[in-house]
Amino acid sequence: MKKLGTSARAVWGVLRNRYVSFAFRFALGTTFIVSGAGKLPERAEFVRQCQQYDLLPDVLARLYGTGLPWVEIVVGSFLLLGLFSRFAAGIGMLTALSCIIANSILLYRGLNLECRCFGELAVIQTRDALLIDFALLIMAFQVLVHRGEFLSLDSIIFRRKSSEAASD
Numbered sequence: 001m002k003k004l005g006t007s008a009r010a011v012w013g014v015l016r017n018r019y020v021s022f023a024f025r026f027a028l029g030t031t032f033i034v035s036g037a038g039k040l041p042e043r044a045e046f047v048r049q050c051q052q053y054d055l056l057p058d059v060l061a062r063l064y065g066t067g068l069p070w071v072e073i074v075v076g077s078f079l080l081l082g083l084f085s086r087f088a089a090g091i092g093m094l095t096a097l098s099c100i101i102a103n104s105i106l107l108y109r110g111l112n113l114e115c116r117c118f119g120e121l122a123v124i125q126t127r128d129a130l131l132i133d134f135a136l137l138i139m140a141f142q143v144l145v146h147r148g149e150f151l152s153l154d155s156i157i158f159r160r161k162s163s164e165a166a167s168d
Helices: 002-015 018-052 058-081 085-108 126-146 153-167
Strands: none
Touching: 002 126, 018 058, 018 085, 018 126, 058 085, 085 126
């Protein structure tokens, strides 16, 4: 029983560590930017793939496939800059979760297809994409819990706002 408490404290320590949060924020931001940018040159192919998965109605699959690269680039940029970090991490979690659900359904159907997560930059199998998506989800959760303020624009902006409010 004592061991569980020690383990929980160790996990909580990692979740609250600013260096881990910065590393995760950097890794997430880079991954999302590369993923979104990799899809842009082959947007039509990615949209077609989203439609072929047959997980969403055609209109929603087209909207998802068209919008996802841009969402990834914006979220990744916010994470790298440390701007609206918690919001960006939350959107990153939703993005990773949507991919986890899609890839899980494909694997349940017995399909281990080529995934265009990174466009033509890196074509990977669904099973591998699922592992990456879980890692992204965990990293985004950590940034969300920690707030990711270390070496971020958030810390500068919100520190300035709070000091201005205190002086009023």
